[in-house]
Amino acid sequence: MKKFAAAAIAVGAAGALVLTGCSSNSRSTAASSAGSSAAAKGFAADATIGVALPQKTSENWVLAESLFNDGLKSAGFKPLVQFANGGVTEQQNQISSMVEQKAKVIVVGAIDGSQLGSQLKDAKSSGATIIAYDRLLKNTDAVDLYIAFDNYKVGQLQGQALLDGLKARKGNGPYNIELIAGSPDDANSAPFFNGAMSVLEPKIKDGTLVVPSGQTTIEQVSTQGWKAENAQKRMDTILAGTYTDKKLDGILSPNDTLGRAAMTSVKQAGKDVPVVTGQDSEVESVKSIMAGEQYSTIYKDTRELVKQVIATIKDLQAGKDAQVNDTKSYNNGVKVVPAYLLTPVIVTKANAAQVYANDPTLAPLTK
């Protein structure tokens, strides 16, 4: 597990950025891309805060909506929380409208992190602070902070869970597996996949794992829009084409929705349920894990993530520096975005009760 020293970062309206190391008193100006005027610190305690969420492609996003509304309201702010179910253009318009409504902070969970450049630039010029939420905003310097779970770590945990599950459930290898990745427009899909492949690739090379479809690149295995039907269709095709005389032992799935879709496909093909990974701790998947079907998921407690974002907004409101714990991992193509990364947790049937003990929705499912 990566361990970070927490640091504080002053986020300036004009793009000025001051990093403060926690172990020394020295201050250094790390970057100043848009002029050198001093940061206008603080804003009204009842300011409007915009939260632009993507489509409802998994339960975590739905949960985030009410947590942001309730949490921002009780902190005294005026929340403006919107989904962009219609796609990228809708999200672009929503951000522009948040700027018009003078939002002081705009939190963005992007559908496509590369397509919001001009709206974010306008937002920065208006003096707003931009926080990338869960998904990185790419190819723009108009992003101040990234607050998310450690995505690469999520992938590593998934890769390791697949290996552990195969060993526990499928006897000795070699094992036949197939790979699934997330949507190509989501900035998280690559770190998830690359993290997993950092664990699986050596095992493919040494012959422990075999991918009979031959599809091993992220381009070949991605799932447009994170849609269950797309993952299911692809798996149907692979099973019909490659598995007539083979068993399928395992599936790397980047999240629960796609993992369940893949399991449906395998069951419909009349095959034994393979070892399937996931992410998000969705209710149906936790039930499946407890029933001994899906092997693993990841717990990324949305309550903790939203809490961290709101604490950051409160700090900014009060003119304080925002907390960050990683200043090197997330290069968005233009700059390294200072990040606050939370730690994801792997969940199997063995530790579910313990991991979900304080989650009122999931704890009862483990009893």
Ligand code: BGC
């Ligand atoms: C999130 C995952 C989620 C996926 C689909 C990703 O960006 O990090 O938790 O499963 O989007 O909604």
